[in-house]
Amino acid sequence: MDDPAFLPDETGGVNINTQTILLHASNHDVQALKPLLRIPGNASVQDPETGFTPLHAAIAASEEQDAEVDIEKAKNTVEELFFSGAIWNDLDKNGETPGCLAWRLGQGELYQMCVNAGVRAEMLLGLMGGYEELAGEDSEEQDEVGLEDGDTEKNNGENGDTHTEEHELAVGPAEEGAEKKDVNSEDYLKSNLTFTETALLDEDSNGVMMAWETDIMRKSVDLLLPDLPPEKRILNIGFGMGIIDSMFATTKPSTHHIIEAHPAVLLKLQQPDAEFGPKWEQRAEAGRYKIHAGKWQDICPKLLEAGEVYDAIYFDTFGEDYSQLRLFFTEVAPGLLDEKGRFGFFNGLGADRKVCYDVYGKVVELDLCEAGMDVEWTDVEVGELGDEGEGQWKGVRRRYWTLGLYRLPVATFLG
Ligand SMILES: C[S@@+](CC[C@H](N)C(=O)[O-])C[C@H]1O[C@@H](n2cnc3c(N)ncnc32)[C@H](O)[C@@H]1O
Missing domain, CATH: 1.25.40.20 (Ankyrin repeat-containing domain)
Known part of the structure; x- marks a missing residue:
């Protein structure tokens, strides 16, 4: 040749x-x-x-x-x-x-x-049945980054997590030499949790939820319930630190359902002084204020069967990939959301790398469209959070968020 x-x-x-x-x-x-x-x-x-x-x-x-x-x-x-x-x-x-x-x-x-x-x-x-993982900068896999089976949260830090997404995308060892472990739902739900004033951490010090996200939760509530009307029917999936639930509660909803799967979070909710404990559940007609203990994958079919419908649904889990978020908005949200209702989710997919975040945003848009929904994005500025292992990330294994802007999604039915 x-x-x-x-x-x-x-x-x-x-x-x-x-x-x-x-x-x-x-x-x-x-x-x-x-x-x-x-x-x-x-x-x-x-x-x-x-x-x-x-x-x-x-x-x-x-x-x-x-x-x-x-x-x-x-x-x-x-x-x-x-x-x-x-x-x-x-x-x-x-x-x-x-x-x-x-x-x-x-x-x-x-x-x-x-x-x-x-x-x-x-x-x-x-x-073809599976999203490729968008590995984050810190991941072991340095060849390629990808939308993993797309963690939807704050999980793996490999661009596919949402809070799995978000969190997942960016998982990387905070300390030199720290071993990288993928976050997955099964292990997470069995792991011990640490609750601090400013964060909820899993056994490997991955940030499940962090106080810096409070502004994002605030804006999410304001956009899911414009003018914050009372007597709305609300479903929140993933209690975490209870930040968004405290905000939902101040609107005095007629129904406030919370789905939470982690035993340690559920135990905390059982404490006599818990804001969303048994006393809170008794504050409304039976079953209207309720913690549903279990995975949304098991609870939602029961809510669908019971004919529950909500004006606002928020989805923010941990350790799950994008396939789960997609499953939620294609198979569950259309049945549980009122025709004029609004659906939001923590948009953390690919958040440790702009290009992955933008790809995820578009994929979500297309998948939501297939589910009969339109999405509106609102940019929320994220302040300076510090470098890996510093500032907000001190004691946190992976800096799952590196971007200056959070794109907040609110989905409604088309037409
Ligand atoms: C990121 S936190 C939610 C934070 C919440 N938005 C707040 O404002 O504090 C995720 C929560 O989802 C819960 N979770 C994870 N997987 C779940 C599942 N499959 N079903 C229900 N809850 C789940 C976790 O235990 C955790 O409490």
């Missing part, structure tokens, strides 16, 4: 010349790239030193200092690479995906192409 893209390796076999592909990519030379990209895998080769893929190379070269770069050529190159199977979330040695690089270089259009490619990939994976 004369083509410089193919060189014999030490074993005498034919090896792809990664450098040639990267060079053509950084020259935005689609014509030279095309024949090479016909070979499966070539669109995602990686430079052993920098970890650059052809996408990284094409995006990095869109910001040449001394040369005029034709952005259309850069876009064509990126498009060709995606058509040829380039992976949207491969990490380079700096821990950046091509999308992260595009964002850092101020290349908005290239960034959006990466987000779109991520959405396409994740939707396809979803159709």
